[in-house]
Amino acid sequence: MTLATEVLAAAGQVGTGEKVVFFILAPLAVVGALGMVIARNAVHSALWLVLTMLSLGVFYIVQTGPFIGMVQIIVYTGAIMMLFLFVLMLVGRDASDSVIETLRGQKVAAIILGVGLAGLLGFGVYEATRGIVPVGLEGANAAGNVQGIAKLLFTKYVWVFEVTSALLITAAVGAMLLAHRERAAGERVGQVAMMKDRFRPGNYPGPKPGPGVFANSTSVATPAKLPDGTPAERSISPILPTRELTAAEIANKPTEGK
Amino acid sequence: MSLSAYVPIVGLFALAGAFGLFSVAAAPFIGPRRFNKAKLDAYECGIEPTPQPVGGGRFPVKFYLTAMLFIVFDIEIIFLYPWAVSFNMLGVFGFVEMLLFIGTVFVAYAYVWRRGGLDWD
DSSP, X not given: OOHHHHHHHXXXXXOHHHHHHHHHHHHHHHHXXXXXXXXXXXXXXXXXXXXXXXXXXXXXXXXXOHHHHHHIIIIIIIIIXXXXXXXXHHHOTTOOOOOOOSSTTHHHHHHHHHHHHHHHXXXXXXXXXXXXXXXXXXXXXXXXXXXXXXXXXXXXXXXXXXXXXXXXXHHHHHHHHHXXXXXXXXXXXXXXXXXXXXXXXXXXXXXXXXXXXXXXXXXXXXXXXXXXXXXXXXXXXXXXXXXXXXXXXXXXXXXXXX | OGGGGXXXXXXXXXXXXXXXXXXXHHHHHHSOOXXXXXXXXXXXXXXXXXXXXXXXXXXXXXXXXXXXXXXXXXXXXXXXXXXXXXXXXXXXXXXXXXXXXXXHHHHHHHHHHHTTTTOOO
């Protein structure tokens, strides 16, 4: 007897393990959902959503739907979350919503309507499913949930499965079309060309000096010295007056015997 | 009973969490402490690093292609999972089906690759 059938034999009653998992993860899922709505930072919002989605995935697994649970974790917390975050980074993670209410009473109306909609939907689902006894699940899950799905997917729905690959091609081609800039063969600038471009005019090829390098003074207004001895203008802020020892002061002092 | 198959996974999570907590908690006690002058120096911070990221750290849109390719192969994994679990049951027919599927998905990859979508520039 497999795992699934054992559970289904006891359908209707909730096991202790399931209860424990539910009462730990359900509050976490709700906290995640609330955090997603409340968080000001969009990236934090997305991370809260990860918590909710992971909890939902575990719920599915606990309710003997390991396939949908794994799909939830792999696709939603993996791919979809990645897309969310990608769009956030594309738009700029500093872009946060405005907290100023421009329409008076909008917040209150939104809360009332939102709660009303949730109540309506919940009641609708409750009414539609009240007293209905699900049948056929034992048969479908007889050899295990994942095996049952595999059997259907690779026999009855094999055509749909194969056509899905065409859908994936469409996704890749669409992404190419949207995001890829076609370059002609001669347009591509290689590393060698970029390097020549940069150094042909005679730029100093080393790293740019930091303030105070080779300095005779600890003042931030003292420019760094390039290896050839000239002051590096880039090393200090342009608004600071340059304070420097004169050439005579910094010249090597003669020592004995010289 | 029903969830006993997942007990090892829960145990693994608990072990991972315990390891993290233990590492953080134990570090102040067993870690070496060697102070020197530089460590006790005041660290000056607060100045924005001079080359600011272009556009405030926004991603270039070319990464969308990478993201989409990741999703394509993610979906492929979703199909590989039930296939791998019931590989013995499906036999040669299932194997050929999956080869066809992977072959077709590879067309998308080859398309992106040959058109230069994977080049870094």
